[in-house]
Amino acid sequence: MSGGWCVTRTSTLLSHWLCWVLVVCWATIFLVTFRIGLISVALVVYAFRDWRQMALATTIPFCFFFLYWWSIPESPRWLLATGKFYAAEEIIRKMAAKNGKSLPPDYMTTLQIKYNAAQKAQHQNSVANSVEEKNRTYGLVDLFKTPNLRKKTLIITFIWFTNTSVYVGLSYFAAVLGGDEYINFLLAGAVELPTYIVLYPVISRYGRRTNLCVSMLIGGLACLATALPIKGETFTLILYCVGKMGISSSYVVLPLFASELYPTVVRGLGMSLSGVAGMLGPIFIPLVNYLGAEHITLPLILMGFLLVAGGLASLLLPETLNHHLPQTLEDGERFGKTKHKPDVTRDDNL
Incomplete structure (x- = not known):
């Protein structure tokens, strides 16, 4: 298991x-x-x-896993979805540095604005509901x-x-x-x-x-x-x-x-x-x-x-x-309820 x-x-x-x-x-x-x-x-x-x-x-051989598990980063997508922008930014900056890229200083602020705008556009929730969704835990x-x-x-x-x-x-x-x-x-x-x-x-x-x-x-x-x-x-x-x-x-x-x-x-x-x-x-x-x-x-x-x-x-x-x-x-409930056209192309980023 x-x-x-x-x-x-x-x-x-x-x-x-x-x-x-x-x-x-x-x-x-x-x-x-x-x-x-x-x-x-x-x-x-x-x-x-x-x-x-x-x-x-x-x-x-599984014992070797404990020598490097701590080096595996958390999922930035999960951190963003749960509103943990600072932790997500730190990981994304490390990923960018490894790939020879650089992020603007106001990257996190811009990302947070886009995230909140997307949440509002997709779900038409109030600010209070967004905060509640951000701070809740899931089971x-x-x-x-x-x-x-x-x-x-x-x-x-x-x-x-x-x-x-x-x-x-x-x-x-x-x-x-x-x-x-x-x-x-x-x-x-x-x-x-x-x-x-x-x-x-x-x-x-x-x-x-x-x-x-x-x-x-x-x-x-x-x-x-x-x-x-x-x-x-x-x-x-x-x-x-x-x-x-x-x-x-x-x-x-x-x-x-x-x-x-x-x-x-x-x-x-x-x-x-x-x-x-x-x-x-x-x-x-x-x-x-x-x-x-x-x-x-x-x-x-x-x-x-x-x-x-x-x-x-x-x-x-x-x-x-x-x-x-x-x-x-x-998003999970809405996805697949009706037929929908593709919304990502090969040139799209995460």
Whole structure:
């Protein structure tokens, strides 16, 4: 669960630090390194057969995180959304200096004026309401108070649950495909890497929702196709690889898509809720894989149904490509209620 928490938090911070063009690039790089780590697990397990040694070998590297976590800056977008302009200015000035840029002395004043003007124009709130919004704290309850934000939260959480369940299930299933289980697990991770090379330009061109839906449907239909009366381990292996590539593709898009749907003030909470709920899937997935003892394709069929259901559910979410990130709860509730034209171009900054 802590690993899933780190993944969701990293995705959130990436969406806050970078412009939308770079977010896709770095999200892809982040997940490539994640998959390389997954591939290395096969080598670690092969080298350390005792589970105690394996546990130490896979957890000790996390200790290095405590040597540099303090150097990671807070999200400037979150600081701005909560009215903490001075803290946001300090981080933005450091970011500008690192990139060889300089900010005017009155940058914070100008930013605050623009922020207050945007809040007034978008929400038509009084000054008192703006102050109250600025000083309030947020909780998980805020994700469910309004109907549209509640709908998006439930759909994202369900899709996250299906993605995590099937991804872990297919990874575990590699051991029962026949042959050397260590090589199978290694290849199951390696087959994911080519999908990222193809997916990077596609996400930026065709959007998040389309890619998420297509990836899940391809993976789900490949798993369901194992029910066809065609015998042979090769046929099952090919469909398994297609299914693994499909779920891997959706696993790239989902964190990025979710981070752009949740409003800034509750983005971390929403990502954490969906991520933790998704980690409930691996609890029962081993039981699903156990059904393969009698019918080897039965787990794949069940996971295929899950993927298809998640893919169809993604069509109920609004597209986020070329749109500004929602900042407040009101933005999050309004976004996706009606069809809206893109409001960001490739030349726009954060």
